[in-house]
Amino acid sequence: MSLELKSLRKHFGAVKAIDDVSLAVGDGEFFSLLGPSGCGKTTLLRTIAGILQPDGGTIALDGRDITRVPVHARNTALVFQSYALFPHLTVFENIAFGLRMRREKEAAIRSRVVEALGLVRLEGMGERLPAQISGGQQQRVALARALVVRPALLLLDEPLSNLDARLREEMRVEIRRIQRAVGITTILVTHDIQEAFALSDRIAVMNQGRAEQIGSPADIYLRPATQFVAEFAGQINHFAVRVERVDGARAQVAASDGFRFWIASIGRAPAVGSELVVILRPERVRLDAGPHANRFTATVEDVTYLGGLTIYRLALGAHRLLAQAQNLGAPGPSPGATVPVGWEPEDGVCLVRN
Amino acid sequence: MSGTDATIQGQGAARWLPAVFVLPLGIVLALGFLWPLFDGTVNSFHPFTRAGIDRSTWTLENYAKLADSFYAGILWRTIRVSLIVTLLTAALAYPVALYIVGLSPRGQAFYLLIYMTPWLVNVVVKAFGWSLLLSANGVINQSLKALGIIETSMRLMLNETGIVIGLTHGHFIFVLLPLWAALSGLDPNLRWAAANLGARGWDIFRRVTLPLTLPALMAGLIINFTMNMTAFATPALLGGARARVVSFLAYEVNLVELNWPLGSAMAVAMLAISLLLIWLSLRTASFGSRRVRPEGASP
Amino acid sequence: MILRVFNWVMAAVMLAPLVLIVWMSFTPAAFFRLPTTEFSLRWYREAFNYPGFLNSFLLSLRLAGVSAAIATFLAFLAAYGLVRFRFPGKGALEAFFMSPLLVPGVVYGIAMLQFVNSLGLYNTFWALVLAHIAIVVPYALRPIHAQLRAVPEDLEWAARTLGATRTRTLLRVTFPICARGVLSGFLLAFLISFAEVTVVIFMTGPAYQTLPIRIYNYLTDQIDPTVAAISAMLIGLSLVLILILDRIGGLRPAAK
CATH class of the missing domain: 2.40.50.140 (Nucleic acid-binding proteins)
Known part of the structure; x- marks a missing residue:
């Protein structure tokens, strides 16, 4: 599904966390919000997910205004930086959670969870608890949990930042493979330029709540619109x-x-x-x-x-x-x-x- | 890590939503706790007549009555007994705390649990246990008689002695625990430093350990004193009518004489004193934490 | 070393009255005399045959169970409100919820006596429940509050983005994760309620004598080993609850 943000604004006290951001993400596109810490990218992602309410502007999914739709009805699955796996539920039940909330039939839940486990290559791990699996596996569970509900949007909040360098590269490839296989519109928040370049179709470089430039990785690198973007995209x-x-x-x-x-x-x-x-x-x-x-x-x-x-x-x-x-x-x-x-x-x- | 981003967690919630969670308890406590206390305070300003509380007139006579020699005498006994208990507890708890701190963590936990048991056992059960020991034909009198040390039984309970013993036992942990915490928080280097400077055992204690743990000790003692002042069951069972304390008197005034205005005045006075003492103990403790950590001391 | 011996003596003094009770409860004689080596369950039989004690025991169980359950429920909601939201007056509210700890039992007992009478609720079960809720709420609140604070908010948001409403999130995610703290809070509240003497003595009449009150009244009359048997059972009960509490870590945040 396509997403469109129109002059979205959000401030915390005097701080403008999102300062008049407008952007459109096409169906099936992999879009990244790139920027340094505190640039407002996570705020923007959480606003899209419905966790935060914007102070102004609109959010539309496939042309339908969802600005005031509550979190649980938005159908946007968010993969948290901390993964936020439910510690008291098994891997299987973690993945099944969203389906249970949608009151799916037990048989359907079973087959879809098994399918999702296969998609992230965690066959046979269903009965473990989150504490019993590695960080990389937790990451896959978080991804499977988000994907299994077939959300309109997949939102990834610094999903790789808690992994070590080698695993990060591996998961990068993995996320790209899964995203293509499912064909889901995806928005990634990251401060890692390599990650954004490797994964994205397009990138919005954010600074102080504003989208400084929106474009393909090559645009960002070769044709930076501002000195900030140029510096952020590599040494200059x-x-x-x-x-x-x-x-x-x-x-x-x-x-x-x-x-x-x-x-x-x-x-x-x-x-x-x-x-x-x-x-x-x-x-x-x-x-x-x-x-x-x-x-x-x-x-x-x-x-x-x-x-x-x-x-x-x-x-x-x-x-x-x-x-x-x-x-x-x-x-x-x-x-x-x-x-x-x-x-x-x-x-x-x-x-x-x- | 997007540090600053993460500090602003979700807050899309409606303004009234927190009320849904905190109001139920707030209402229950307002109805079942604040209101009764307020109501009682109001009663203490009305005169007591044969017909009951005269709510049409306001008076301070109930408070004036507290100064009568009868009531003042009982207040004085309560203070005296409480103070004796507190000082006794200080003298007994300090050596125990000093010893326990030197033990292994397991040993410390074991003894702390033992000293905690009186707090965890029901107060009437404790009083019963003491009466087995202290009564006229209790274990102590029996044993002393059997050994030929005394001929007639000593009076160990249903007087102030009984109260002192019972309260010292019951409220021991409230001095021991803060003292233990303060002692185990002491930088061991301090004592070595003192020893290095030529201080000997007693000197180290007097000049280093004691001053540094004094705030914790004081805070514990004030709490201990407050609890002694307002204890009911222990003095009632081990002291009884022969050694009335304020809370026992308040029981008689409220439930035997049914003089509620006076009873309320006593309650208000006790509440005021306890709150004052608790405030004092908090101040002492916070003053201590400022002093025990000089600049750059280890955490 | 002197300190070592002193510590031994003090520890013995701490336990002596309790040990004596248990000992006495198992001897057949009507008076406690040392030395004694006989063993008997006579007083336990007596205790169970004496309907007053059994009724009081059941009343205490019911009272502690009901008030601890309500207090725990209210405390959970309140803790959630305090931990998850920012609103003006939050600190004051939290202090208010803990304030029953500051008021001596005698004072609250007197207030409740007069209050309950003026409402015509004297000598009723629910008046006792109300008082006990106020008394035990701080004990329930503390461990629950501590545990809730340790639950990352993102877990709840994860549940919400997956389609769970706030209520379902609370029931399916937050509550189960806090179960330990909630159980600690409940057990602590139960323990405190079960042991409460002063307030109940002031505010209740003969119809509602809880077990500690029954023992209290009995002691002011006479001493017979039936009390020892009952007291020994009480000691056993609190021991069991404390061991459970210690196991689930409930004593740590609660320790004063």
């Missing part, structure tokens, strides 16, 4: 600059210390004199003497070896520049070395400075 170099001259599809910009380079003026052409922030991802900074439009010489200050990749911290005049290079065999430069660096005008992302 950024330059505060002023446009000095425009030359067709290009413009030359200068930082306050006179450091000049070219940017692409895609779309609306920047006016001379306008103030911009240019974002440059480290992997776009090339350590070679190729015929790049922007060519400089820098000094290596620090080298961080990461296996497949190496991160270089470079000094470029008064500027610090991060560069990332794939390790393809030949050893890279060492600290203290002088290296050529370069990038194309299209590599930089321009944002209007405010």
Whole structure:
């Protein structure tokens, strides 16, 4: 089912936890709410689930307004960060809970719970208590419990944050597999950019109660709408600059210390004199003497070896520049070395400075 | 972890909803607890006549009567007996607490349970047990006679002695428990530090242990005293009419003389005194917790 | 060491009256004399043949059962309201619910005597129940409150998102998870109610003599070993309840 939020607002005292958020999630879409702690993403998720009442705006499921529908009648299943498994019920009864609340027939409950156990690969674990199974298994039970009621929406609140790194990757794949198999519209809350990229069709990056940008993972990464989104989506170099001259599809910009380079003026052409922030991802900074439009010489200050990749911290005049290079065999430069660096005008992302 | 997000839990509930949960108990307590106390307080300001309570006039004569020598004498006995019990309990409980704290956790639990038993056994059963020991032909008198130490029975109950013994036994745990808690919460380093500075056993106790546990001891003693002042069954059964205490007198006034205004005045006075004492004990205890933890002391 | 011996003596003194009662209840003589080695169940037979005691015992059971059940129910609701909601005056309300602990039995007994009489409820079962509810509510409230606070709110929300109404959530999730605390609260309330003497002495007449009152009245008259047998049974009963309470951890939050 599709979900539509229209100018949703919620505040706690003076704090705007949700500040005029509007977004639409399509049927079967995997949508993520991404942001740092306290950005309002969990509040938003809980508001969608009906646990919290919004102060303004509407929530609609398939066009039907459900803003005032109480929690238990919303048919939105929420998987809690803590899993919130009922400690006094077996795995089977935990999963059966929602069906029992819907007063399904005993035979139907049995077959659907068994089916759900199969879906999350927990066959034969039905009689255990939550305390007797591992964290990863608890996570699967929580997922099965939410899915078995065939909810209109599946809401996941940081579902992987309590798992260790390896299990997290495994469950990531698992969640994606199950979501595709069931074809259910899913909203994930996470602060983990990798998790959001790996799972989502689209992402809303949230900051201080607002959705700063909504788009595909590639949009978020390659075309960040704000510096906040750019920084949240990974390491960046950024330059505060002023446009000095425009030359067709290009413009030359200068930082306050006179450091000049070219940017692409895609779309609306920047006016001379306008103030911009240019974002440059480290992997776009090339350590070679190729015929790049922007060519400089820098000094290596620090080298961080990461296996497949190496991160270089470079000094470029008064500027610090991060560069990332794939390790393809030949050893890279060492600290203290002088290296050529370069990038194309299209590599930089321009944002209007405010 | 979305820390700040998690602090704002659901609150989509209607404003009147909490009332559904807290009101039933609130109403029952208002009807069965507050109202009677209020009603009794009102009665204490009306005069008592042959026809009953005269609700048309207001008076302070019931309170004035409490100052009469008869009532004042009984109040004085109650205070005296309660104080003796409290001091006796302090003297007896401190060594016990000191000893218990040094035991293994199992040993501590075992002895605490033993000292707790009097509290867990019905008060009339305890009084009965003591009367087996203390009565004219009880175990103590029998034994002493058999040993030839005394010829005629000593009077050990139905007087103040009986009350003191019964109350000391019954309310022992209320001093022991806070004292034990304070002692086991003491930083053992303090005592080593004192020993290191050349203090000897008695000095350590007098200068370190005692001052640090004094607030807990005081709080326990005040509670103990309050309970002694208002005890009913123990003084009634082990003291009786020969050694009337305030609560026993209140029983006679209310149920024999049926002078409810006076009885209520006595109740109000007792309530005021207990609340004052409890407040005092809470203050003492909180004062203590501030003093026992100097800056940076171990938790 | 002196302290060790002293502790022994004190512990013995604590138990002495209780041990004597049990001992006496098993001797055949009408007077308790030491030394005695004879054994008899005579006084237990007497106790059960004496209808006054049996009636009182049943009354006490009924009174403690009914008041503890009502108090536990009310305390559970109240604890839920206090733990799960924020509203003005919450702290004061909580203090009010615990306040019966602060009022001496004599004071409350006198108040109830006059109150119950003015309402024409003197010497009725339900007047006693009302008084006992007020007396035991703090004891029921404490363990339930502590246990409820340990139940994560998300468990309830999980149930609600799965389609359970608030009532069903309360019955199917919250209550079962708190069962231990509720049981502790109930047993504690039962124990306190069963042992209550002062308030009942003040507010009730001859028709409703609870077991402790019956023993009290008996003691003011005479001493005969029937009382010993009954007292011994009472000691046994409280022992059993306390062991259960200790097992389910009910004594910890309740310990003063």
